[in-house]
Amino acid sequence: MRQEYEAGSLDETRMASDPLVVFNEWMEQAIAAGLLEPNAMTVATATADGKPSARVLLLKEVNEEGFVFFTNYQSRKGEELMANPYAALVFDWHTLQRQVRVEGEVEKLSPEASDDYFNSRPEGARVGAWVSPQSKVVQGREELNRLQEEQEKRFREEPVYRPPHWGGFLVRPTAVEFWQGRPSRLHDRVVYHKTEGGWTKQRLAP
Numbered sequence: 354m355r356q357e358y359e360a361g362s363l364d365e366t367r368m369a370s371d372p373l374v375v376f377n378e379w380m381e382q383a384i385a386a387g388l389l390e391p392n393a394m395t396v397a398t399a400t401a402d403g404k405p406s407a408r409v410l411l412l413k414e415v416n417e418e419g420f421v422f423f424t425n426y427q428s429r430k431g432e433e434l435m436a437n438p439y440a441a442l443v444f445d446w447h448t449l450q451r452q453v454r455v456e457g458e459v460e461k462l463s464p465e466a467s468d469d470y471f472n473s474r475p476e477g478a479r480v481g482a483w484v485s486p487q488s489k490v491v492q493g494r495e496e497l498n499r500l501q502e503e504q505e506k507r508f509r510e511e512p513v514y515r516p517p518h519w520g521g522f523l524v525r526p527t528a529v530e531f532w533q534g535r536p537s538r539l540h541d542r543v544v545y546h547k548t549e550g551g552w553t554k555q556r557l558a559p
Contacts, residue, residue, distance in 0.1 A: 357536050357537075358450040358533075358534025358535055358536060358540065359450075359534075359535075359536055360449060360450040360451075360533075360534065361449075361450065361451075361533050362533060362535060362541055363531060363533045363541035363542075363543050365543045365554055365555070365556050368531075368543060368554065370551065370552060370554070371551075371552060372526070372529035372531070372545040372552060373415060373417065373419075373526075373529075375529075375531060376415060376453060376529065377415065379446070379451065379453065379531070380392070380415070382449065383446045383449060383451075386446075386448065386449060388446060388448055388449070390411065391444075391446060392411050392412040392413070393409055393410075393411055393412075393444075394409065394410060394411070394412050394422075394442045394443060394444050395407050395408070395409055395442065395443040395445070396408060396409070396410050396422065396430060396440055396441075396442055397440060397441040397442075397443075398429075398430050398433040398434055398437070398439075398440050399433060399437050399439070400433055400436060400437060401436040401437050403437075406429060406430070406433065408430065410422050410424065412442075412444075413470065413521075418523060418525060419457060419523050419524045419525040419526050420442060420455060420457075420523070420524040420526065421462065421521055421522070421523050421524075422521065422522055422524075423467070423470060423471075423519070423520060423521045423522075424487075424519070424520075424521075424522065425482070425485070425487035425488075425518055425519050426461075426518050426519065426520060427486070427487065427488075427489075427518045428487035428488040429488040430488075431487075434459050434522060438458060438459040438460065439456075439457070439458055439459060440456075440457065440459050440522075440524050441454065441455065441456045442454070442455040442456075442457075442524060443455075450533060450534035451531070451532065451533055451534070452531075452532040453529065453530065453531055453532070454528075454529070454530040454532070455524060455526050455528070455529050455530075456526065456527055456528040456529075457524045457525045457526040457527045457528070458524070458525045458527065459522050459523065459524050459525070460522070460523050460525070461520060461521070461522060461523075462520055462521035462522065462523055464515075464520070466521060467515060467519070467520030467521045468514075468515050470521060471514075471515040471519065471520075472515070476513060479513040479515075480501070480504050480505055480508055480513055481501075482515070482516050482519045483504045483508075483513075483516050484497065484500045484501045484504050485497070485500075526547065527546070527547045528544060528545065528546050528547065529544070529545045530542060530543070530544040530545075530557070531543045531544075535559070538559060539559050540559040541556075541559075542556065542557040542558070542559055543555070543556055543557070544556075544557055
């Protein structure tokens with residue numbers, strides 16, 4: 354199942370000096386192209402002894418500090434990030450023949466920042482954060498349904514506030530790579546590395 358990639362090209366000499374500027378431009382183009390959930394990203398984590406795992410999450414914010422997502426801190430990814438605070442992200446915008454790879458150090462967001470995002474979520478999603486013991490074994494869908502009924506009953510009497518085990522992570526990038534598909538598998542790859550003075554930019558062989 355081969356396909357030639359001819360949608361575009363990258364010229365590192367014409368790319369912004371800050372990779373987050375380039376990322377935001379690419380995200381805007383992915384949104385304009387009508388891609389389904391262009392903020393979907395693979396998040397790879399590892400245990401303290403280096404055993405990796407990966408899953409798809411939604412990016413919720415990108416700012417001058419980095420990339421933000423939210424999760425259950427007691428989930429597998431949450432526990433791995435606490436034990437080994439580094440992550441890799443991958444955005445695959447295949448329709449545009451583009452990919453972005455991010456590597457960086459990870460830290461928890463402040464409780465206030467997590468509260469702000471949590472309170473912006475639909476009520477069902479807020480209740481769901483209390484319902485699911487994420488990544489833990491459950492006996493069946495019936496157990497989740499029972500937990501949901503219990504929490505919905507509870508929060509008919511009080512506001513749905515953020516669980517202490519749920520919140521945000523910030524990935525502070527140390528490397529960001531932009532990939533554009535090209536014919537004959539001679540793809541364009543431009544990588545930025547964080548330095549004390551800002552960012553360096555280099556072309557990589559495909």
